[in-house]
Amino acid sequence: METGDEYKAIFLAEAEQQQAELEALFLQLEASPERKDLWAPIFRLTHTLKGNAMGLGYEGIAAVSHLLEDYFKALQAGEFPLWPDDIALFLRSSDLLSDLIAAIRTEEKLAYKGFSTKLKVALRKAKKRGNRVEVLPTSEEKEAPKEPAENLSAPRDIRLSDHLKVPIERLTQLLNLVGELSIEKDRLMLEDQQEKGNDYRFLTLHRLSTELQYQIMQLRMSELQLLFAKYPRILSDLCRQTGKKARLEIRGGQTEIDRNLLPVIADALQHLLRNAMSHGIEKPAERLLAGKEEVGTLLLQARTNKDQVVIELTDDGAGVDRKKIEQKLIELGWLTAAQLAKLSDEECFEYLFKSGFSSASELTDLAGRGVGLDAVRNALQSLGGKLSLSTVLGKGSTFCLQMPYSMAMRTVLLFEQDGQSFALPIDMADLVLSIRRKSLEWVGQNWMCNYEGDFYPIRALAQVFGQKKEGIAELDAEAELQLLLLHYGGQRMALWVDRLQQQKEIFERKLAPPLDQHPLFRRAAILGNGEVCLLLTIDTLFEDFKRERDA
Secondary structure, eight states, X not given: OOHHHHHHHHHHHHHHHHHHHHHHHHHHHHHOTTOGGGXXXXXXXXXXXXXXXXXXXXXXXXXXXXHHHHHHHHHHTTSSOOOHHHHHHHHHHHHHHHHHHHHHHHTOOOOOHHHHHHHHHHHHHHHTTTSOSOOOOXXXXXXXXXXXXXXXXXXXXXXXXXXXXXXXXXXXXXXHHHHHHHHHHHHHHHHHHHHHSSOOTTHHHHHHHHHHHHHHHHHTEEETHHXXXXXXXXXXXXXXXXXXXXXXXXXXXXXEEEGGGHHHHHHHHHHHHHHIIIIISOOHHHHHXXXXXXXXXXXXXXXXXXXXXXXXXXXXXXOOOHHHHHHHHHHHTSOOHHHHHTOOHHHXXXXXGSTTOOOOSSOOSSXXXXXXXXXXXXXXXXXXXXXXXXXXXXXXXXXXXXXXXXXXXXXXXXXXXXXXXXXXXXGGEEEEEEEEGGGOEEETTEEEEEETTEEEEEEEHHHHTTOOOOOGGGSOTTOEEEEEEEEETTEEEEEEESEEEEEEEEEOEEOOTTGGGOSSEEEEEEOTTSXXXXXXXXXXXXXXXXXXXXX
């Protein structure tokens, strides 16, 4: 479905529901004209319908909704009393809105200006009810086309929407059931393979369950443009608040992602946008002195990368000054000058994501309030996402969000440790490697795996779990080690495991309390053999390793 068609479909589904709600409220008002409590919900509905219609260029719906909105705004302000003739006009307005919405589907042109004029004149007369002055017809009223009397005995055209509104929770329940079906399918295939070797009797079941899973996942997908469209207004407010000038360019809005991820992404992007305006984009005079346009540019773009969605927010501002970060770290007592000298730029900038760190020199509404980039990263990581920063001093910065395409399905690498299966997201792994002990190198204080010139310090998963395991130095030179070459936040690691298994798509689930508080595991899955497989939390793995090396 093209982007324009999707917006049209979404608008029609919402407009039909809003029109039906309006008509129900008008009928309640007809039965009980004294019920002023109905005015506010009617006002809200007409305001929403007007805004949505204006955004997509449906002028007739916008015009009628706008006049109804004005009518109920005046009623709420007490400008005139409600008369029975008003309610009859409201019901006719509802009929016209229904016709105009239906006409969008058939691409039919319907006249609405005559009725709009009539509605406008009725509103003008209503506002004069408190006076005894005779209300003379205006030129608009004189020129309004005469309409034939309404035939109330004619059968009404009852229209039913071809869209259903389904709560996200129901789709999630359905997807969970498909996940259980997939697990049961894997179990049957595994048992059959163990008994008879390769057997193709379950290929049809595999194909159908995979297709069913895909189609249900598609129901939860939403275009990012629906979210991105909110940010130009937010930026406009930030420009007024900071006295800076900036424009927002949006690309890749047609990229789709799991609807359940949108709330976290929305909060993260809003925080990053505020961060860019506070720390990145300079004042107009400063930009001119630096040889830049006085209006800064922010680029919000999205794309897919394998089973991930990548969202980037780039600004052409001042960039991040390493010297200021170092000064702040020394002030906080976190690092010494000697320790800072050993850090790469990427490692130094990682401290921007540490709890309690703020580079703001003064407290403002946008910065220094204690809710920093660490909160944004933690929220994204809780859903399997990542947040990273690249920056060039004087040129600008880019924040990169990497999120799984779906909350349910995940492509992982399975491996075994002490007879138990574990998993890691495949996008965190550079390579799986079986290497002999004699090919490893001792560098500094660590055993290293040298792969194509890149050195990966080795960490035994048994050590992470507190298990006793023979050290690398005690191994025979010909002994083979099973390594997962990983990367995260500018760091590398070779994770030494007992046995590498396979790449697999799994249905992951968040661990229930209190298990979800474990630092190494936040999510799990059930494999085809019924075994529970825990997903390792990459950020904790790397942070613990870094603390051990720095100690």
